[in-house]
Amino acid sequence: MTQVINGKERTDVLVNISGQTVVTSVSGQTVVTSISGQTVVAKVSGQTVVTSISGQVVVTDISGQSVFVYISGGDITAIADIIPYKASAMGSGAIALATVAGQEAYLDYVEYHGNSACTVASSGTEFVISHTVESGVVIKIYSVDMGVNTIQDLAFYPDAPTVLMSGETVSIAWSNPETVAYYARIITRR
Numbered sequence: 549m550t551q552v553i554n555g556k557e558r559t560d561v562l563v564n565i566s567g568q569t570v571v572t573s574v575s576g577q578t579v580v581t582s583i584s585g586q587t588v589v590a591k592v593s594g595q596t597v598v599t600s601i602s603g604q605v606v607v608t609d610i611s612g613q614s615v616f617v618y619i620s621g622g623d624i625t626a627i628a629d630i631i632p633y634k635a636s637a638m639g640s641g642a643i644a645l646a647t648v649a650g651q652e653a654y655l656d657y658v659e660y661h662g663n664s665a666c667t668v669a670s671s672g673t674e675f676v677i678s679h680t681v682e683s684g685v686v687i688k689i690y691s692v693d694m695g696v697n698t699i700q701d702l703a704f705y706p707d708a709p710t711v712l713m714s715g716e717t718v719s720i721a722w723s724n725p726e727t728v729a730y731y732a733r734i735i736t737r738r
Contacts, residue, residue: 632656636733643675645732646719649712653738655679658690658720660702663729669695673725677704680717694722712736 635647643660658677666673673695679687690704712718718734 630737633736633738634733636731638729638731640724640727640729642724643720643722643730643732645734646717647734647736648717649714649736651714651738653712653736655706655710655712655718656735656737657706658702658704658718658732658734660699660720660730660732662700664726665698665700666694666724666726666728667698668725669693673723675699675702675722676720678717678719678721679710679712680719682713682716695725 633647633653635645637643637645660675673693675692675694676688677690679689681687689706689710692699692702710718718736720732720734724730
């Protein structure tokens with residue numbers, strides 16, 4: 549619908565459909581969508597999107613604009629800026645690296661690189677990633693015998709989010725019996 553208001557042409561798109569899917573792509577306009585029981589995908593450049601949906605999924609992609617969502621009886625997942633924290637070490641001796649969560653966070657990953665693989669297959673060559681919980685209990689979340697497996701590069705990503713409460717620690721420990729030159733780091737995020 550096109551109207552002339554105060555000497556300016558204005559085009560509004562109004563959609564009210566029951567039992568259908570609406571895909572709207574409008575540049576420079578206002579989109580108002582009211583749908584019962586369906587999915588709405590709206591992609592608008594530089595404009596306002598108002599969506600009212602009962603019991604369904606809303607996907608909105610807006611560049612440089614604010615999005616306001618009102619949902620009754622549903623879930624909202626918002627991804628804010630991810631703030632990574634890094635603890636790293638390099639050297640050629642034993643590894644004893646740890647990071648302490650200053651506030652609630654997640655363990656993202658742990659990585660290790662050695663200039664060569666460890667070939668000593670004896671006790672004490674276990675590379676261990678541990679999580680020390682708030683009660684002081686230490687939980688081994690990953691371990692591998694570096695000598696038996698002749699590992700030069702290692703990347704550990706948890707299968708599920710590992711939540712770190714404030715004050716909890718993630719650590720790496722390895723005796724490095726062949727004094728392999730290494731770089732290791734622990735990445736957490738909040």
